[in-house]
Amino acid sequence: MVGRGPAAVPHIHQHDAVVVGAGGAGLYAALELKKDLGAESRVAVISKLYPTRSHTGAAQGGVCAALGNTEEDHWQWHWFDTVKGGDYLVDQDAAEIMCRDAAPTIIDLEHLGMPFNRTPEGLIDQRRFGGHTRNQGEAPVRRACYAADRTGHAILQTLYQQCIRREVTFADEFQVLDLVMPDGADGRVSGVIALELATSELHVFLAPVVLFATGGFGKIFQVTSNAHTLTGDGVAIAFRRGLALEDMEMFQFHPTGMYKLGFLLSEAMRGEGGFLVNGQGERFMERYAPTMKDLASRDVVSRSIYQEIAAGRGIGGGDFVHLDVRHLGADVLERKLPDMTGFIRTYFGLDPLHDLVPIQPTAHYAMGGIPTDVDARVLGDGIARRVPGFYAAGECACVSVHGANRLGTNSLLDILVFGRRAGKAMAGDAADLPAPARDLEAEARIAGTLADLLTSDRGERAAVVRDELQVEMFRRCGVYRTGPDLAACRSEVAGLRERARTVRLDDHGSRYNTDLADAIELGFLLDCAEAAVTSAEARTESRGAHARQDFPDRDDVNWMRHSLARRSASGKVDLTYKPVVVTEFQPKPRVY
């Protein structure tokens, strides 16, 4: 039978709170909600995957907090490093909260069962990581708490486990499609509309408070560390609803992606003493970052690799360099970096104890996203206007604690601190919000879109358009950018959006239609890419991860401000700006 897809009448669910996304931010929020609203409360987590598949689980090296368990450290040092790491585009009030909250949050996580590695005294062990320094840049400091080289996996499992204990409701394998906004585009959010992947039926999850914790959108790029499922769903949905997206041009390229594959080799490999070498066998980071060397911030290291390659000093003159960890010895590799060692053996057939490892920068992390206040409340205009009932946390959000470049280990800290704060804020706000109402206009629109897609048998396959998008974005909106490239890229993305309107499906059935899911995700990717390239073209300076070859310097006079991209009623992307919050650290030249 050829299914006509979603039934005319969707399934309706009533909850006290709805969380979309089951990574660290979503799960920690759910736990807080359960705690604050009580064991009987109806807290639902909706995920397009099984929760343990979420990309938090791929995070490797650590989560930072100035515990000072192995050497002197202070949260103020961490605060400075975060601001400098973000090339001063960080909102310093938000970063202060994150760095202050870090220690109690890590302790809470330990109490929940997190299997941290331990010091000989039985405390949480800590290791070095890029950009984390003693006393404002003197030397690397041990600030990253870790569970071998699978810290994210351990966090994800710990939080999911406690959610099972506290009887959080899970709706696994539901693809979110839209927000429920019963009072129109300027009004409140009171739920989400989602597709049940198993049946292709529509469900409406109603609640007075809704959190997006939907992760990043690294799949707009060809070479990326991101999972296939990181397609910017929540970010794109907010954008389609006319809400602002902040700093979308700021996308981090991690220096040590596995060559061609793009998966990450943890910064912990350099934190434990590994270093990069070029085709001449030279430890080139000593030239670019005399103090921090291979532990300079990620944007600096990635650009250094590109410059070595451009100067013909890649390996064999090619487009990659080597990571050397041979001297770390079998014990460190097997005990502290076992997963990395396994990746290198499995995918390259190399032994890191004896072989150099080919690496290249890989698209890794979106600093930008849905703008929020420090309690995860979404700011519809990016500045002041709250969207009642709507919250965002984690990679899909922009608080902004990462500015123009995120420090390693601050992503896991971000999801924990702001996931938890989101849960608290939602629990506190829920009682003051009006009872949820349905959004029949959105339900009808979504049902129509799905019906059209499900019967579409003309046009290109989604994968063809997606491949072109990824190649284009990686080539022209990558580590280095220029005005003409970005303009060309923007027009290319616009063309791809047109072509994506008529993608064809082979699968017209209603049972686990992943062909349909691919087409839906392509739409989300295109929206994210358009916002990113438009914001990038307008920012005529170089700051953090945004490196313009035609504007190589940071411009603090004109660009100490966040980009805000909004889709106007006419369909065009409008840009406005808001100033960075500077409370403690005035911009200084950034040297590592």
Add this chain to the structure above:
Amino acid sequence: MDIELRIRRYNPEADQAPHWETYAVTADATDRVLDLLHQVKWHTDGTLTFRRSCAHGVCGSDAVLINGQNRLACQVLVRDVAPTVSVEPVAGLPVIKDLLVDMEGFWAKYRAAMPYLVNDDVPADGLERRQSAADRDLYEDTSRCILCAACTTACPVFWTNPDYVGPAAIVNAHRFIFDSRDTAHEERLELMADADGVWRCRTVFNCVEACPRGINITRAILEVTRQITNVEAT
């Protein structure tokens, strides 16, 4: 290299019964079997259905049978299984469509194994609970599980007795039985001493062979049985 890719297909909406389809694909020796599946799905037949996410062996989405062995499709390189690669759904769980199986029973057993730390006391100093590195090492291996179900669906005891909790649930019970911070030790051992618990294990070692994380599952099961025996002896 040229690959003959055989996939066990079944869509209950359209097919009377499962059947094999063969696809000719070209791949690099270092491509993953997941890349082959994507090649078919994205460019030949969009109806092919399977789960995947991270594509590098950490999320646990894509356990399948490859040339008769339980593996993650993203962790097997083409050169190790070429030139004929057969892919079919894992055994013992109901097939929903093609390579995608119904995981609900698997998750229910995981949840029933109390897979969470129980300890509501907070140290008086407000800091972390102390745990020695040696105590941490006791559950290091089992804390690495990614819940892909490769072990349980490779277990002949589970195939013949679907009520058996299976190796994955025991691995996750072990994770907490051997965590010095946990306060529900006895309750956990009682759960595992159930008629459909650890005693069903026949030490066939299929689970160890299947685990993409290299967890020594049979040893973990034996450690749990030893704990139960010790408690019963005292």
